[in-house]
Amino acid sequence: MTVAANNIVTLENVAKHFGAVRALDGVDLTVDTGECLGLVGHNGAGKSTLMNVLAGTLTPDRGVMGIHGKDLSGQYSVKVAGENGIRCVFQELSLCPNLTVAENARIFHPSLTGFGWKRRAGRMILAKLDEIFPGHGIQPDDVVGDLSIGKRQMVEIARAFTTTDAPLHLVILDEPTSSLDAVTAGQLLDFVRKVVGQDMSCILISHVLGEVLDYSDRIVVMKDGLVVAARPGKDFTRDSLVAAMGNVVEMDEIQEHDAFEIKRGRTPIVIEAKADGGRDSAPFVAHRGEIIGLAGLASHGQTRMLLRIYDAAMKRSRSTKVEGPVALVAGDRQTDGVFHLWSIAQNIGIRSLPGMVKRGLIDPLAEAAMGREWQERIKIKTPDMNDNILSLSGGNQQKALFARALASDAEIILMDDPMRGVDIGTKLEVYDLIREEAEKGRTFLWYTTETDELYNCDHTYVFRDGVIVADLPRDELSEEKILHSSFKESA
Amino acid sequence: MLAQLTSPKFLRAALPAASFTILLAAIFYVQPRAMSYFGMNLMLQYTVPIALATIAQMFIITVNDLDLSIGAFVGLTACIGATLLADTPVLGVLALTACVAAYAGLGALIHWRNLPSIVVTLGMSFVWLGIAVLILPTPGGTAPGWVKAIMGLKIPYVPFPIVAAIAVGLVVHVALMRSSYGAVLRGAGGNPKAIGRAGWSLLKTKMVMFGAAGFFGVLSGLSLIGLTSAADAHIADRYTLYAIAGVILGGGEFVGGRVSPIGAVIGALTLALTGSFLTFLRISPDWQIGAQGGILILVLALRALINRREG
Numbered sequence: 015m016t017v018a019a020n021n022i023v024t025l026e027n028v029a030k031h032f033g034a035v036r037a038l039d040g041v042d043l044t045v046d047t048g049e050c051l052g053l054v055g056h057n058g059a060g061k062s063t064l065m066n067v068l069a070g071t072l073t074p075d076r077g078v079m080g081i082h083g084k085d086l087s088g089q090y091s092v093k094v095a096g097e098n099g100i101r102c103v104f105q106e107l108s109l110c111p112n113l114t115v116a117e118n119a120r121i122f123h124p125s126l127t128g129f130g131w132k133r134r135a136g137r138m139i140l141a142k143l144d145e146i147f148p149g150h151g152i153q154p155d156d157v158v159g160d161l162s163i164g165k166r167q168m169v170e171i172a173r174a175f176t177t178t179d180a181p182l183h184l185v186i187l188d189e190p191t192s193s194l195d196a197v198t199a200g201q202l203l204d205f206v207r208k209v210v211g212q213d214m215s216c217i218l219i220s221h222v223l224g225e226v227l228d229y230s231d232r233i234v235v236m237k238d239g240l241v242v243a244a245r246p247g248k249d250f251t252r253d254s255l256v257a258a259m260g261n262v263v264e265m266d267e268i269q270e271h272d273a274f275e276i277k278r279g280r281t282p283i284v285i286e287a288k289a290d291g292g293r294d295s296a297p298f299v300a301h302r303g304e305i306i307g308l309a310g311l312a313s314h315g316q317t318r319m320l321l322r323i324y325d326a327a328m329k330r331s332r333s334t335k336v337e338g339p340v341a342l343v344a345g346d347r348q349t350d351g352v353f354h355l356w357s358i359a360q361n362i363g364i365r366s367l368p369g370m371v372k373r374g375l376i377d378p379l380a381e382a383a384m385g386r387e388w389q390e391r392i393k394i395k396t397p398d399m400n401d402n403i404l405s406l407s408g409g410n411q412q413k414a415l416f417a418r419a420l421a422s423d424a425e426i427i428l429m430d431d432p433m434r435g436v437d438i439g440t441k442l443e444v445y446d447l448i449r450e451e452a453e454k455g456r457t458f459l460w461y462t463t464e465t466d467e468l469y470n471c472d473h474t475y476v477f478r479d480g481v482i483v484a485d486l487p488r489d490e491l492s493e494e495k496i497l498h499s500s501f502k503e504s505a
Numbered sequence: 506m507l508a509q510l511t512s513p514k515f516l517r518a519a520l521p522a523a524s525f526t527i528l529l530a531a532i533f534y535v536q537p538r539a540m541s542y543f544g545m546n547l548m549l550q551y552t553v554p555i556a557l558a559t560i561a562q563m564f565i566i567t568v569n570d571l572d573l574s575i576g577a578f579v580g581l582t583a584c585i586g587a588t589l590l591a592d593t594p595v596l597g598v599l600a601l602t603a604c605v606a607a608y609a610g611l612g613a614l615i616h617w618r619n620l621p622s623i624v625v626t627l628g629m630s631f632v633w634l635g636i637a638v639l640i641l642p643t644p645g646g647t648a649p650g651w652v653k654a655i656m657g658l659k660i661p662y663v664p665f666p667i668v669a670a671i672a673v674g675l676v677v678h679v680a681l682m683r684s685s686y687g688a689v690l691r692g693a694g695g696n697p698k699a700i701g702r703a704g705w706s707l708l709k710t711k712m713v714m715f716g717a718a719g720f721f722g723v724l725s726g727l728s729l730i731g732l733t734s735a736a737d738a739h740i741a742d743r744y745t746l747y748a749i750a751g752v753i754l755g756g757g758e759f760v761g762g763r764v765s766p767i768g769a770v771i772g773a774l775t776l777a778l779t780g781s782f783l784t785f786l787r788i789s790p791d792w793q794i795g796a797q798g799g800i801l802i803l804v805l806a807l808r809a810l811i812n813r814r815e816g
Contacts, residue, residue: 023678041578069700069702071701091704092703092704093704096704102702104702106697108696108698108702108703109696109699110691110695110696110699110700110762111696111761112691112692112694112695112761112762112763113688113691113695113762117691117692118690118692119686120688120689121688121689121692121705122703123705124705126685127685127686128685130731131685132683132685159695228687303526307732370700461696472613
C-alpha cells in the first residue's frame with residue numbers, strides 16, 4: 015500500500031454489507047491535511063456508513079484503512095480513531111440529554127478527571143462555543159435536554175473541536191447544519207474554513223448543495239455504496255453535482271407508462287391536506303382514482319403526511335379533508351405491519367373484521383374465504399394460508415399486507431414506502447395490481463424512496479423539511495427535477 | 506423570583522422535600538408527642554435500611570434497568586449477617602463479597618446477552634430467597650455486636666437515622682453526581698449509544714452500577730439486622746417495591762438516567778413516615794398498605810401534573 019505522507023486517511027476498497035444490502039461496495043477515499051472534503055449523495059448512497067467506518071463505530075467487512083500512513087485495518091476502533099485525532103459529529107445527535115453541557119464535554123475526554131474537572135470542562139466547551147458561535151447563549155451547567163435542538167447541535171459541534179491531550183486532525187461533520195439557522199450555519203462554515211487553513215481537515219456531509227459547493231476544496235459524490243465522482247470543488251456546478259448523484263433514467267420505462275391518461279380534474283377530489291409549513295407549502299390534493307407519489311429525501315414529512323390523512327379519516331379534522339375509508343400499508347413490516355403470532359389469513363382479515371362478524375364472533379369461514387380469495391388474486395406463495403405469517407418470505411409478507419388493505423372497504427390506500435427490501439418480481443406484480451385497482455376508482459397515496467416507482471404515479475409531490483416544494487404531473491417527472499427540489503438552493 | 510419558584514424545573518426538584526415536610530407536619534399535628542428526639546428516633550429507625558435499598562435500586566434505574574430482587578437480596582444478606590458473619594467473620598465477609606460480585610455479574614450478563622433486567626432479577630429473587638432459606642431455615646440468628654452498636658448509636662440533638670440518611674445521600678451524591686466517572690455512568694443511562702461512541706465500555710458501566718447496587722444491598726441487610734438483631738429470609742420482601750417507590754418519589758425516572766441520590770433518600774424517609782402517619786391516624790394495619798399506595802399515587806400524580814406543564 016502506498017500512502018502519501020500528508021494523507022490523514024486513506025481508504026482502499028472498503029466494503030460493508032448489511033445482509034443483502036451493500037451499504038459500501040468497495041470505496042476508495044483519501045483525505046489530505048488541510049482540506050475540506052465535501053461528501054454528497056442521495057439517501058442510502060452509503061455516506062453515513064462510510065463516516066461510521068471512519069469514526070470506528072462500524073468495522074468494515076474488507077478493505078484497507080490507512081491512518082497517517084499506517085495500515086490500521088482490522089485493529090481500528092473508536093478509541094484508535096480518538097487517539098489519531100479523528101472525531102465525528104453524527105447526524106443523529108450523540109449528547110446525553112440528562113447531563114449538563116460540561117458533563118457532556120467530559121464524556122469525550124477521558125483525561126478530564128480529578129478535582130475541579132467540571133469547571134475545567136465547562137471553561138473548555140464555553141471557550142470553543144464562543145469561538146465558533148459568538149453570542150450562543152449557552153451556559154456550561156445547562157442540562158442538554160432543556161436546550162433547543164439547534165443549541166444541542168451547536169454544543170455537539172463545539173465539543174468535537176475541543177482538545178485535551180490528543181491532537182485533533184480530522185472532524186467529520188454529518189449534516190451539521192440541519193438544525194442550525196442561517197446565521198449559525200454561516201458561523202460554523204466560516205469556522206471550518208478557518209481551521210482548514212490551520213492544517214486541520216474536515217469532511218462535510220450536507221444535503222444543502224450550496225454549502226458543499228461554496229466551502230469544499232474537493233467534492234466526492236457517492237451512489238449505491240460507491241464513489242462515482244471525486245473532483246475539486248470548483249469543477250462542479252450545482253447541475254453537474256445533481257447529475258453525478260442521480261440515475262440515468264431509462265426511457266423505455268417512461269414510455270411504457272405513457273399509456274396512462276392523465277386523470278386530474280375529471281374525477282372529484284377525495285383528499286385535500288396541508289403540509290406542516292402552512293402557507294409556504296403547496297396544498298396536497300388527490301382526485302379519485304389517482305396514484306399520487308410522495309417523493310423527496312427520507313423523513314422529510316412524507317410519512318407524517320400519510321399519518322395525518324389517516325388520522326383525519328378516523329376522526330373529522332378541520333384542516334384535512336378526506337372522503338372515504340382509508341387503509342395503510344406499512345413500510346416497516348416487522349414493527350408496523352404483520353402480527354407475528356397470527357396466520358396469513360388472520361393477518362389479511364384484520365382490517366375487514368367488522369364485515370366478518372357473526373353473532374358477535376369472528377366467522378372463521380369468512381376469514382378463510384377471504385384468505386383464499388386473496389391468495390389467488392395476489393399469488394401469495396404458501397401451501398396453507400393457516401400457516402404463520404412469518405413462514406413467508408419478505409416479499410410475500412408484503413403481499414399479504416397489500417391484500418389486507420385491498421381486501422378491505424377502503425377507497426383510499428396509503429402506502430408508506432412499502433417496497434423496502436422486496437424483490438423485483440413481486441414489485442412488478444404489485445405495480446400491476448395497484449394500477450388495476452386505481453382504474454376501478456381506488457386512490458393510492460404512495461410514499462417511496464425509489465425514484466423509479468414514481469413513474470407509476472399520476473402526480474408526484476416532492477417534500478422537503480415537511481413542506482411540499484414541487485408538484486410534478488407524470489409527463490414532467492424526472493429524477494433530476496426531484497433531486498433539484500429535494501436539495502435546497504442555499505443555506 | 507416568583508416565576509422561578511413556580512417553574513416546572515424548580516417544582517420537580519422541590520417536590521420530594523415538600524412531600525416529606527408536609528407529611529412530617531401532618532404527623533406532628535395529629536400526634537404532637539412525636540415531635541421529640543425519642544419520637545423521631547422511633548418513627549424513622551427503619552429508614553436507614555430502606556434508604557440504602559433505595560440507593561441500590563437507584564443505581565440500577567440509572568442505567569435504565571429495574572431490580573425486582575433487591576428485597577430478597579437484602580433478606581439474604583441479612584441472613585448471612587446474622588449467621589456466617591456473626592459466627593465466622595472471615596467466611597461471612599467472603600460470602601457478602603461474593604454477593605456483590607454476583608450482582609456485578611448479573612449486570613454483565615444483562616448487557617452481554619441484552620436481556621430484560623426485569624426478567625433476570627425476577628428470576629434471581631427466587632434464587633436469593635432459596636439461598637437465604639438454606640442458610641437460615643427458621644427466623645433467628647444473632648446480629649454481630651458491632652453492627653448493633655453502629656445502628657444503636659445515640660447522637661445528641663439529631664436522631665441517628667436522620668444523620669445516617671443524610672450521610673448516605675451526600676456520599677452517593679458526590680460519587681454519582683459530582684465525580685467525573687459518575688457523569689459517564691449517568692450518561693450511560695441517558696444515551697448509551699453516545700457513551701459507546703465516545704469510547705467508553707458500556708459493559709463496565711453496567712457492572713459498576715450493578716456492583717454498587719449489590720454493595721448497598723449488603724449495607725441495607727446489615728443495617729436491618731442491626732435494628733432487629735435477628736434475621737429471617739422474608740425480612741425485607743417489601744423492600745423491592747419500597748425501593749422503586751423511593752427512587753420515583755425522590756424525583757428519579759425509570760428511563761433516561763435522571764436520578765437524584767438526595768431525592769431517593771428523602772423518598773425513603775417519606776415512605777417510612779407514611780407508615781407511622783397511618784398508625785397515628787388509627788388506620789388498621791390491614792388497610793395501611795393500601796393507604797400507603799394511595800399516598801404514593803397522590804405524590805406521583807402531582808409530579809405528572811408538573812411534567813405536563815413542562816411539556
